[in-house]
Amino acid sequence: MSTDQQDDQGEEDTLVNVADGVDHQVAMVMDLNKCIGCQTCTIACKNLWTEDGGSEYMYWNNVETKPGEGYPRGWEDSGGGWESGEHSDRSPGEIPDEEDYGRAWEFNHEEIMYEGSDEPLRPRDGAEWGPNWDEDQGAGEYPNSYYFYLPRICNHCTHPSCVEACPRSALYKRQEDGIVLVDQDRCRGYRYCVEGCPYKKVYYNTVSKKSEKCIFCYPRIEGEGPDGETFAPACAEECPPQLRLVGFLDDEEGPIHKLVNEYEVALPLHPEFRTQPNVYYIPPFAPGQHTEDGETVDIDRIPRQYLRNLFGDGVDEALDTIDAHRQRVRQGGDSELMELLQDKNPAKQYRLEVFDDE
Amino acid sequence: MADHRRTLALTAVLSALIVVSTVAAPMVSARPAHEIPVSEVSTADLAEPDADGWEEVPASDVPLSSAPSSVPNADDTSIETVDVQAARTDQRLYVRLEWQDATRDMNASATREFADAVAVQFPVNTSSRPPIAMGGPDNRVNVWYWSGSTGTQELLAGGAGSTTPFQNPTVQANTSHSGTGGNATWTVVYSRQLDASSENRTDLRTDGDLDVAFAVWNGSNGERSGQKAVSEWHYYPFSGGPQGPPYETLLWTLAGIAIVAVVGVTSFGIYRTRGAE
Ligand code: SF4
Ligand code: SF4
Numbered sequence A: 001m002s003t004d005q006q007d008d009q010g011e012e013d014t015l016v017n018v019a020d021g022v023d024h025q026v027a028m029v030m031d032l033n034k035c036i037g038c039q040t041c042t043i044a045c046k047n048l049w050t051e052d053g054g055s056e057y058m059y060w061n062n063v064e065t066k067p068g069e070g071y072p073r074g075w076e077d078s079g080g081g082w083e084s085g086e087h088s089d090r091s092p093g094e095i096p097d098e099e100d101y102g103r104a105w106e107f108n109h110e111e112i113m114y115e116g117s118d119e120p121l122r123p124r125d126g127a128e129w130g131p132n133w134d135e136d137q138g139a140g141e142y143p144n145s146y147y148f149y150l151p152r153i154c155n156h157c158t159h160p161s162c163v164e165a166c167p168r169s170a171l172y173k174r175q176e177d178g179i180v181l182v183d184q185d186r187c188r189g190y191r192y193c194v195e196g197c198p199y200k201k202v203y204y205n206t207v208s209k210k211s212e213k214c215i216f217c218y219p220r221i222e223g224e225g226p227d228g229e230t231f232a233p234a235c236a237e238e239c240p241p242q243l244r245l246v247g248f249l250d251d252e253e254g255p256i257h258k259l260v261n262e263y264e265v266a267l268p269l270h271p272e273f274r275t276q277p278n279v280y281y282i283p284p285f286a287p288g289q290h291t292e293d294g295e296t297v298d299i300d301r302i303p304r305q306y307l308r309n310l311f312g313d314g315v316d317e318a319l320d321t322i323d324a325h326r327q328r329v330r331q332g333g334d335s336e337l338m339e340l341l342q343d344k345n346p347a348k349q350y351r352l353e354v355f356d357d358e
Numbered sequence B: 001m002a003d004h005r006r007t008l009a010l011t012a013v014l015s016a017l018i019v020v021s022t023v024a025a026p027m028v029s030a031r032p033a034h035e036i037p038v039s040e041v042s043t044a045d046l047a048e049p050d051a052d053g054w055e056e057v058p059a060s061d062v063p064l065s066s067a068p069s070s071v072p073n074a075d076d077t078s079i080e081t082v083d084v085q086a087a088r089t090d091q092r093l094y095v096r097l098e099w100q101d102a103t104r105d106m107n108a109s110a111t112r113e114f115a116d117a118v119a120v121q122f123p124v125n126t127s128s129r130p131p132i133a134m135g136g137p138d139n140r141v142n143v144w145y146w147s148g149s150t151g152t153q154e155l156l157a158g159g160a161g162s163t164t165p166f167q168n169p170t171v172q173a174n175t176s177h178s179g180t181g182g183n184a185t186w187t188v189v190y191s192r193q194l195d196a197s198s199e200n201r202t203d204l205r206t207d208g209d210l211d212v213a214f215a216v217w218n219g220s221n222g223e224r225s226g227q228k229a230v231s232e233w234h235y236y237p238f239s240g241g242p243q244g245p246p247y248e249t250l251l252w253t254l255a256g257i258a259i260v261a262v263v264g265v266t267s268f269g270i271y272r273t274r275g276a277e
Helices: A040-049 A109-114 A161-165 A192-196 A255-262 A304-311 A314-330 A336-342 B002-029 B052-056 B246-275
Strands: A026-031 A062-066 A148-152 A171-173 A180-182 A202-205 A210-213 A244-248 A279-282 B060-063 B081-088 B092-100 B117-123 B141-147 B151-157 B172-178 B185-193 B210-217 B234-236
Touching: A026 A255, A040 A062, A161 A171, A161 A192, A180 A210, A192 A202, A192 A210, A244 A255, A255 A279, A255 A336, A304 A314, A314 A336, B052 B081, B081 B210, B092 B117, B092 B210, B117 B185, B141 B172, B141 B185, B151 B172
Parallel strands: A026 A279
Antiparallel strands: A026 A244, A062 A148, A171 A180, A202 A210, B060 B081, B081 B092, B092 B185, B117 B141, B117 B210, B141 B151, B172 B185, B210 B234
């Protein structure tokens, strides 16, 4: 039932492995079947955290179309992570360049708004790539083309190779909840974390000359907001279809633990990087393929091997389990799993105060 | 009895070897190759890289090699030697460093951009020599650092990864990059008051030899942190004459005498015991 086959030194009172020296582990489950690619999460995050000079190009939360190059372009082949499950040797990685992230374009607002130009609103020059340049492109041939959206944040990994990569220990995993942070006082802008993260979720601020990353909105989950209330990260709270569950992996009463460890239907992205992410995904379903005449046939539209490449071999069983529970409910039966995947009760969707009394 | 004599002969040879090696050790570490002459001057026109005063000051070629480090590509460094000059007035120490670097990398304002940099390292406590790689927890180093993107910094370190900048740096640096192509060179002149203005700063008034080491980073080769070209420990002979640091010599001599004494007493003891049989 444990998610970590490599080491079994979990706390004694739980079956869930959290990192050594960490009391509890924050976690998120995203149901990819509900994502409409609206980017509300991306903008919620950007407005909160990356509006200042030097961070224009950063999207701590991004939503990319899969199959696709992603953000930054080609991140899946940019190296980083661990060589083996022993977490002793790191794989070398590369720092993406500006073009891979996508430069902020200059638009012809001036001409259109003030100078009466009637040309269409468009980037001035050099717009050859950017985040979501290949949005909705996907793969496959009509009538069997396919794509889905993949929202990504830092995975606040149990074995974060970004932390290990820093020769100054400027990155660390918080003891209370396993959030991975960059100490801005210790960082000297070496960017080993940027290249060391296989998800490319640490970014270099070109003005402060230090690295930055997703902070899991820790001031919100600590109740630092205006009314002292606890809020889930902005990307989760602002999501129109509310597809994100937020809580602790080791909260055995919570939906995340059930989906990840009991039903094993929520899977980490690219487990072969071996950082053991704490963001999990319900893999996407798609209608079967169509024939030329529009008949639906029993062939996967999204090639199963593609999903295995993204989510590991566990994806077959995860999809089978969800399918079986769907059938059960269709036939009038009960399924806790189906309720969890549909649950709109906020008390269950965001469980951030369960360990507050400790 | 023959046995006793063989034992004694062996002990004598061994102790002789030990004495030779203890005496030889300081000689090796003190060979003039590691000495960097310092001109004592009364007035100084030395603050700028091209100041006339530097024409009178002898230069030493200091070889550099990749620092041992756990960071990726640590053995990929590109600067192989740095020319070092030093001069001292009764107020300030001036250190001029010159090395070849075809590109003038002044910025770190793109994600893959790193700036050229150079550093001079001194022991905080001048009476003992710290570990070369950024010192150690009990034996810290004071580092004068300049990089194209950050400017001058004065740092304190007690081991790799512990580097911390001083709030109010007391070190000045003036730099220039001149020439083109393969002959282009960086010149950086550091200077500081001889007085250590606070704790954890090296006192440059010392009359003893002053240990010093150098490091250079080539930004366009992605060099930063532990990926750097470094020298071994060298020293400024403030005491005059090409000797090793006196403190060290003293220690080695004491150790040598102690070893000889122990061996002597032990052999004598064995001889007495056996003789009494
Ligand atoms: S996703 Fe990357 S940045 Fe986030 S914890 Fe894992 S290794 Fe570090
Ligand atoms: S806000 Fe929700 S639905 Fe919209 S892109 Fe983000 S995760 Fe997808």
